[in-house]
Structures are given as C-alpha cells and as structure tokens.
Amino acid sequence: MQKDTLLIYSGGLDSTTLLWEYAARIALAVNFSYGSNHNEREAECARWQCRKAGIELIEIPLGFMSRYFKSALLDGPDAIPDGEYDGDNMASTVVPFRNGIMLSIAAGLAESRGLSHVMMANHSGDHEVYPDCRPEFVDAISAAISAGTYAGITLLAPYTDLTKAEIALRGLRLGVDYDHTYSCYRGTPEPCGRCATCRERAAALAAARKAIGLH
C-alpha cells in the first residue's frame, strides 16, 4: 500500500486506533499543541505510539491559541465541568474552530510533502456541542481542501459512522495498547474519571472489552 496519507494525531483513543489500523498508508502523523490542560500528556502518548509504529511524528505548537483564544480547555483543570456530554455542559470546553485550524495546517503540510490525503478521527459520537465536528462542517472543509490544493487533497474520515465503543473494539482486536493513550480534559497525571471525556472513554472501553469477552 502507498504511503500517501497524513494523520492528525492527538494521542487519544480514536486517533491511536486510526494510526494502527492505517499504519501501512500513513506517511506522517502530526500532533498539535495549543496550550490545553491535556496536550503534554497526549503528546507523550503520541510519541510513544509513533515510535512503536515506526511512523514519523511532527509536533506543531500553536501558541497563538493559548494566548488569544477563549476556552475552558485552556484555563486549567478547575475550569472543566464534571458530568456527561449532555445539554450545554461541555460547551465551555469548545476551542473555537480548532478542527478547521488543524485540518487547514494539515492540508498545507500534506501538499508540501506530496501526499494525497489528510486523515482525521471524527466519529459518530462527536458531539453537536462542537460546531466544528458537525457533518456540514466536515463536508465544507473537505471541499475547501480539495479545491484549495494543487493535488486536490481529500479528507479521509474512516470512523465517521462508528461509535467510540466500536472504535475501541477495532483497536482491541488490533492489539492497540490503550494504556499509552490519554483523554482526560483535566490533564492530571491520573485521569480524573469525572469529566465527560473520562466517562465516555471508560464506557467505550468497557463495552468493547465485554464484546470480545475481556473484563
């Protein structure tokens, strides 16, 4: 298989599963840091996984986001609410247009490297609370990237119709080591277990383990 794809790679559960499932076609993984509570722990996991997979990793700091952007995710662990992703609970953790920014930079970098695709780990459980996860956004930015690059770079999002539990199930079957992934929005050394990302991750892994008879 041709190495023709750039992966936007956070070091979390979803994108780590993508990294391993598509390792044969991923030429380059890119990790963005923007001053969030959990960026450094995610980046450590991204380095560990890429080293193990033999895939080049570029880390791009986006200092302007921590300096000028407004989001609870950039304001320290105490600004993160407890509880589920329901209602407006997590709206404060939106980082304005984050996916648009990461996808645009990835598109320029892919074009510079002569690659044909940018891959991202959006999935069916992505939340309406984040406008830049919605299908209308993904369709439009995909068209923009294709029209705005010489190579007509296309966006690949193979997990669009999967739930997080289904992604975890694929990963467990592939032997992905989820101990070296990180998700907690508080960014504490031990994941807090109370924020929406921790709860969702735990539920997905529990469901996936149950499905293949693990405990």
Next chain:
Amino acid sequence: MQKDTLLIYSGGLDSTTLLWEYAARIALAVNFSYGSNHNEREAECARWQCRKAGIELIEIPLGFMSRYFKSALLDGPDAIPDGEYDGDNMASTVVPFRNGIMLSIAAGLAESRGLSHVMMANHSGDHEVYPDCRPEFVDAISAAISAGTYAGITLLAPYTDLTKAEIALRGLRLGVDYDHTYSCYRGTPEPCGRCATCRERAAALAAARKAIGLH
C-alpha cells in the same frame, strides 16, 4: 456602525485599502508571518497603518510554515522568478493552503472575541495559479467557517469583483498612503520592480492615478 469584523491584514495594497474603507467596522486586524521574504516589511507597514487608523493589530507568527512548508516564497529573494503572472511562472511561489490556514485561525479568533465577520482582500485579479484564491475554494471555506462556529461567522470579501487598479482607485480617493504598503515578493529594502507582484502593483497604481488625473 458596529465594530464586528476581523480583518486579515498583510500590509499590502489590497488589504490596506480594505482597512481604510471599512475602518468603522473593523474591531481587530491580524497579520500573519510565515517566514516569507517580505513578511517583515509587510508587518512594518501593517503596524504603521493600524497605528494611524487606531485599530488593534495582532501579529501571529506561524513558525511551522517556514520550518515544514515548501515554497519559493520561503526560500530567499533568489528563488523568486522575474516576469508576469502568466503561465506557470509564479506557481513556485504558492505557499500551500496559506489562505485556508489564515482564514481558519481568523475564524477561531473572531469567535473568541465575539465578532461576526472575517474580512479578506481577495479580488478579481487573484490568480488561477493559487488554488486557494479560486472562487470554489472561497465558497467552500466560507461555508465551513459558518457551519463550524457557534456564531455562524461569515466571510466578507468586498473586493471579490474588483480589479487591483479599481482597488487602488478607491484607495487614492480615500487618501490611503500607499508609500506605507509593501508588496515585493523578494522582500528587498527597495522593491525589486521585476517580480510579478511589483509589476502588477505598479500597473494598478499607474492606472488608478491616471483615472483621477494624477501622474
């Protein structure tokens, strides 16, 4: 008039004219530097004009572009070809997906500041050689920004149907001081006069001056 707009502001002829024509509604101007030959001279002009107009200017360095992106525009004055914007002459000066990246960051910053619009100085003379100046790109990124922000931020491009000479004419009528704008792709202290941007700028200003009886 409400101050509801963020301007992507290079310090060149087109965006400086926008700055002055829409000064009453521009809350914030943003200048991006990405290691091109002419960035620093453009930024000096942007500072001068914003100081004079009383408009806040934010300067955002995009170090990853000079480090990882491929373009003659980032490779020093000698990499810039002489001559007109015809044929494939200027293709080497494309900075991959530059407009997509600047527009995405501008959208996130506008959302963080509670602004409703992002304004850019694309115009009818923008060249087919740059894929991220084409109408299909502009339409798609505009839809992506609107769908991907809470506020439904919209893209304003009031010069879309104007030529560079028509823009210069508006500017001369507004009294814009074009001595404090910079365009040369070589970035030399005195503009080289031979690259495509120098030629185009000189022709536009000459036509505009002629139209209002200046010499």
